Amino acid sequence: xxxxxxxxxxxIEWGTLLISxxxxxxxxxVVLWEIISKGSSVLSWDFVTQVPSEGxxxxxxxxxxIGTVLLTLITSIFAIPFGVCCAIYLHEYxxxxxxxxxxxxxxxxxxxxxxxxxxxxxxxxxxxxxQFGTSLVAAGLTLGxxxxxxxxxxxxxxxxxxPNSTREAALAVGATKFETIKDVVLPSAMSGILTGVVLTLxxxxxxxxxxxxxxxxxxxxxxxxxxxxxxxxxxYHLYMLSTQHQSIEEVRPIAYGTALVLIIVVFLxxxxxxxxRYKYRKNEN
Amino acid sequence: MKYKARLSLDxxxxxxxxxxxxxVLALLGGILAMLxxxxxxxxxxxxxxxxxxxMEWNPTGKVPKYGMLPLIISTTIVTFGAMIxxxxxxxxxxxxxxxxxxxxxxxxxxxxxxxxxxxxxxVIGFLGIVVVSPGIASLADLSNGLxxxxxxxxxxxxxxxxxxxxAEDAIHAVPKTYKEASYGVGATKWQTLLNVVIPAxxxxxxxxxxxxxxxxxxxTMTVLMATGNAxxxxxxxxxxxxxxxxxxxxxxxxxxxxxxxxxxxxAIATVLFIMTLGANLLGEYFINRFRKYHAQ
Numbered sequence: 001x002x003x004x005x006x007x008x009x010x011x012i013e014w015g016t017l018l019i020s021x022x023x024x025x026x027x028x029x030v031v032l033w034e035i036i037s038k039g040s041s042v043l044s045w046d047f048v049t050q051v052p053s054e055g056x057x058x059x060x061x062x063x064x065x066i067g068t069v070l071l072t073l074i075t076s077i078f079a080i081p082f083g084v085c086c087a088i089y090l091h092e093y094x095x096x097x098x099x100x101x102x103x104x105x106x107x108x109x110x111x112x113x114x115x116x117x118x119x120x121x122x123x124x125x126x127x128x129x130x131q132f133g134t135s136l137v138a139a140g141l142t143l144g145x146x147x148x149x150x151x152x153x154x155x156x157x158x159x160x161x162x163p164n165s166t167r168e169a170a171l172a173v174g175a176t177k178f179e180t181i182k183d184v185v186l187p188s189a190m191s192g193i194l195t196g197v198v199l200t201l202x203x204x205x206x207x208x209x210x211x212x213x214x215x216x217x218x219x220x221x222x223x224x225x226x227x228x229x230x231x232x233x234x235x236y237h238l239y240m241l242s243t244q245h246q247s248i249e250e251v252r253p254i255a256y257g258t259a260l261v262l263i264i265v266v267f268l269x270x271x272x273x274x275x276x277r278y279k280y281r282k283n284e285n
Numbered sequence: 286m287k288y289k290a291r292l293s294l295d296x297x298x299x300x301x302x303x304x305x306x307x308x309v310l311a312l313l314g315g316i317l318a319m320l321x322x323x324x325x326x327x328x329x330x331x332x333x334x335x336x337x338x339x340m341e342w343n344p345t346g347k348v349p350k351y352g353m354l355p356l357i358i359s360t361t362i363v364t365f366g367a368m369i370x371x372x373x374x375x376x377x378x379x380x381x382x383x384x385x386x387x388x389x390x391x392x393x394x395x396x397x398x399x400x401x402x403x404x405x406x407x408v409i410g411f412l413g414i415v416v417v418s419p420g421i422a423s424l425a426d427l428s429n430g431l432x433x434x435x436x437x438x439x440x441x442x443x444x445x446x447x448x449x450x451x452a453e454d455a456i457h458a459v460p461k462t463y464k465e466a467s468y469g470v471g472a473t474k475w476q477t478l479l480n481v482v483i484p485a486x487x488x489x490x491x492x493x494x495x496x497x498x499x500x501x502x503x504x505t506m507t508v509l510m511a512t513g514n515a516x517x518x519x520x521x522x523x524x525x526x527x528x529x530x531x532x533x534x535x536x537x538x539x540x541x542x543x544x545x546x547x548x549x550x551x552a553i554a555t556v557l558f559i560m561t562l563g564a565n566l567l568g569e570y571f572i573n574r575f576r577k578y579h580a581q
Contacts, residue, residue, distance in 0.1 A: 013475040017385060020377030021394065024449070027442050028401045031412055082305050089302035103306050106313040112496075112565035114503025116530050117316065117554050120537070124319045128542070145312055152309070176295040206405025209505040209530070213537050235407040235506075242411050243510055252415075259408050270403050274396075 032263075039260030042253045048261065052232075056219060056241065057250050061258055063220065067136070067231035068265070072205045074140025074227065075147055079204075080197055082144075083151030090152070091159040092181055111149035118146045119210040127214055137227040139215035143204045150203070154196020158189040191280035195273045202269030206262065208235040218244070234262045320558055323551030330545045336552060342516045342527075344536070344546040351549050353556065355518045359433070359526035360560075363508060364501045366437025366522055367444055372494055374441070375448030376483075379493075382449070383456040384478060402446035406506040413439045413511030425523060431513035434522040439507040444497035451496055455489020455575060456482060488575035495568030503561045505530040529557045 050060030086103075094100040122142025132138040162185055170180040186193075208216075217230035218240050241255040242248065328336070331351045339352015382394050413435050421430030459482050467477040483490065513525030514535060527535075533550050540547045 010473065010475060014385060017377050017381035020374045021381045021386075023374055024378050024401070024445055025394075025397055027445070028397060028404075030416065031401075031404060031408070031442075034412060034416055035408065082308060085302050085305040086309055089306040093299060093302055094306065103309055106309050108569065109562065109565070110309070110313055110316075112499055112503075112561055113316065114505065114530060114557060114561055116503070116505040116533055117320075117558055120533065120551065120554050121316050121319055123537070124323075125315065148309070148312065176291050178295040178298040179291070202403060206403075206407065208405070208407045209534060212534055235405055238411055239407050239506065239510065242414055255411065259411055262405060263408060266403055266405060267400070270399070 035256065035259045035263055038253075039256040042257035043260055047257055052219065052254075056245065056254065057247065061234070061237060061254070061261065064232040064234045064237040064258070065261065067216075068205055068234045070136055070227075071140050071143065071211070071231065071233055072201055074137060075143040075204050076197070076201055078141055078144035079147040079151055079200070083148050083197075084155050084193060086148075087152045087155035087159060088181060088186075091156050092177070092185070107149045107152055111153065114209075115146060115207055116209040116212075118142055119212055119214060121145070122210060122214040133228065134213070134215040134217075134230055135228045136215055136231045139211040139231070139233075140227075142210045142214045143207060146207065146210055147200045147204050150200040151197060154200065155189075155193050158192025158196065159185065161192060162188050191276050195277045195280075198269055198273040198276065202266045202273070205269065206235055206266050208233075208239055211236060234258060234265065238262060316558075320551060320555040323548050324555045326543075327545065327548035327552040331549070336549075337556075340518060342532070344540075344549060349545065351545075353529070353553060355516055356527060356529045356532055356553065357556070359512075359519055360502060360528040360530070360557075362519060362522065363433050363436040363440060363512065363526060363528055364498060366433060367440035367501045368494065368498060370438065370441035371444045371448055371497060375445050375493065375497070376452055376490060378445075378449050379452035379456055379490075380478060380483070383453050384474070384482070398446050398449055401442070402450075406443060406504060407510070409439050409442060410507040410510030413507060418511065421523075427523060429513070431511060431525060432523050433512060433519055433526045436508045436512040436526065436528070437522065439511050440501040440504055443504055443507060444501045447500050448493045448497040451493035451572075452486070452490045455486040455493065458489065458575075459485045486575075488571040492568040492571035492575065495564050495571065499561045499564035499568065502564060503530065503557065505534050509534050529553050533557075 047060040048065060049062050051063050052061065053059035090100065090103065094103070119142065122138060122145070126132045126138035126141050127134055132141075166184060166188065167180055170184040171177070175183065211233060215230050216233050216236035218232075220230060220232055238255055238258045241251045241258060245251050336351055336353055337357075338354055339350060340354050341350040341352045342355050343350040378394075378398075382391060386394060414431070417435050417438055418430035421432070421435055422428065463481050463485055464477055467481045468474075472480070508526075508528045509531040512528065512531065514527040514531055515525035516527040516532070517524070519526045533553055536546070537550050540550065
């Protein structure tokens with residue numbers, strides 16, 4: 001008898017934790033269900049290949065898709081080399097002194113800075129001080145700065161997984177330090193670095209606040225493509241359609257479609273990262 | 286390649302790598318310089334005390350008012366509301382994953398939480414408009430549900446992945462011997478969890494909460510879309526609020542360059558920066574304490 005009540009109470013206790021876990025999963029299900037069920041009816045080949053028309057109440061979203069792709073490209077061109085080089089410096093070269101500790105503290109600090117402050121910084125530096133104007137390149141560089149701390153952190157973690165004996169072997173046969181890094185360390189850390197880079201880019205592709213004042217436009221004619229001009233981007237498009245458009249109810253289906261495409265883009269990038277990681281672990285074993 | 290050429294290449298790249306390290310310092314320095322310079326320009330026009338304690342934010346009125354207290358209060362109640370939802374859910378989920386879930390279930394739950402973290406904030410904000418807002422409106426009998434409660438629910442969803450991941454690491458790191466000692470004296474799994482595991486993991490859990498707070502304070506798009514953005518002093522969770530981040534996002538697009546109003550937005554950003562920095566530093570402090578404690 002006593003044993004039975006004991007079991008009953010442990011089920012309640014276990015249930016409380018289970019319920020909180022299920023609630024968290026429920027949030028994800030609600031988000032996905034709402035977007036997929038209402039967005040999939042809009043999604044079609046025409047929707048992703050046509051330009052917006054008639055005040056964005058008709059047509060597709062090819063312009064924001066191209067904008068987001070170009071934006072992410074500029075972000076990666078800037079952030080990947082700088083981020084990877086900085087991680088190499090921190091892990092392979094830097095001694096443990098006050099300078100290194102300051103740089104590390106700055107990186108931790110930078111990854112906690114709200115994205116809207118990066119937006120302000122991009123506005124002050126790229127748009128105003130460097131006279132790029134509100135443009136694709138200004139917004140791309142702003143997102144690049146935002147991505148920098150994440151790329152550095154993930155790259156350094158990837159470098160840490162390479163055992164020191166690998167480096168010592170290369171040095172022992174006469175390679176210089178740079179050659180060791182270029183030909184031995186980076187190739188073996190490549191999958192780890194790629195995983196981090198792709199995850200960071202998926203995050204940057206979904207960011208809205210940093211591009212609010214640095215170049216995203218409500219509407220542009222035709223398709224974007226010039227780096228010194230304003231552009232349309234998927235997350236900004238969704239924000240505009242759901243809050244700023246004159247006839248919000250009329251464009252709601254397009255907003256659902258945009259949200260679905262944005263989620264698909266982000267999840268595909270995440271899936272890519274997952275596959276790289278999976279392949280890497282398999283090879284390791 | 287000749288040996289000398291290889292050596293000089295080695296040196297050149299050493300300096301290139303080092304230069305990128307300084308880029309990071311320059312970035313943080315640049316952000317600080319921008320915030321300080323513009324806030325200073327603002328404080329030439331408005332007294333710092335009036336700015337922090339002023340009860341009215343109306344920069345476009347006939348007599349512009351630059352009191353940011355309503356904005357601070359808005360950010361605070363939305364963040365506070367978010368934490369009331371996210372802390373129990375986050376710790377509960379973290380405890381479930383760390384202590385109860387089978388390895389197979391873990392392999393499902395962890396990617397699920399990563400997926401939740403991957404959803405862009407603008408999509409969560411959109412959900413606030415199309416799902417949470419009508420829900421609140423019909424439950425509380427309001428004309429619309431764009432208010433502090435809506436923002437709090439969405440921010441809880443945004444902060445949950447951070448809280449769960451960090452708290453789960455902390456609970457997982459509690460040494461097995463602690464639990465065995467507790468079982469040894471006859472405690473149940475639940476008693477052990479509540480009285481041994483969670484207290485031992487407390488610094489890590491506090492760190493998780495602080496990092497979640499930092500994330501919630503700095504979040505822009507969700508609150509911008511879901512809280513209604515009326516710059517009045519809110520009196521309950523059902524009032525529309527305009528947070529600091531939303532104020533910057535809305536007004537920066539409209540102000541003329543280098544006016545008092547323009548500088549005022551940078552001054553808000555400075556306060557925002559200090560608040561998130563405080564939350565993150567506290568989080569980091571507790572993480573370090575936790576690591577030190579368990580390294581012994």
